[in-house]
Amino acid sequence: MIKRDRYLNQLINAKDNGFPKVITGVRRCGKSFLLKEIYREYLLSQDVPESRIIILELDDDKNSKYRDPLELGAYIREKCKDKENYYVFIDEIQKVYSIINPNLTDGKHVLANSDDTEVISFVDVVLGLSREKNIDLYVTGSNSKMLSSDIVTEFRDKATNIKLSPLSFEEYYDQYKNKGIETTFEMNPGNHFKDADLRLAKGIAWILK
Structure with missing residues (x-):
């Protein structure tokens, strides 16, 4: 396991x-x-x-019910x-999708349009749950949605933002080193596709010099 300290x-x-x-962070960079x-192992x-x-994994179909913001909070x-x-x-x-405030729709949960103003979104759920004294809340989200100007404004001074990047060269290098793989760079006049993982590690070590 790459620890990402x-x-x-x-x-x-x-x-x-x-x-x-x-x-x-970008897709597939290791947020989940x-x-x-x-972090779970640390706790x-x-x-x-x-x-x-x-x-709670909201990309799992069995949890689709909780993509409704009020269902999620409850x-x-x-x-x-x-x-x-x-x-x-x-x-x-x-x-989590946005809905029109049910107080305005006879209690029905109606999907909100982009021009609706009285809406309940995942931002409301996150901020609401974070006010519960016994809940320490952590959420992951994609850059395309979470870094929009509106969302950034909503969370300003109200959340701790952690921006995750894909594995760095140094993290790759340390992973190979910890496995006992020799990572000293060497010229390879032969087949560069042989022992691809080893050669990648050696190349990374050379770049980091």
């Missing part, structure tokens, strides 16, 4: 700070893995019970109703 330390430093942690594997190592870590609050401290991970928060 730089980002893990950011999460550790932001733990229990009273703000939602919003993790953004950082949260659900690396368990700090004696946080497994039952106090709630993980579900998380129900899971945390005993007032013990909980660490809540919501993956792919941008899957």
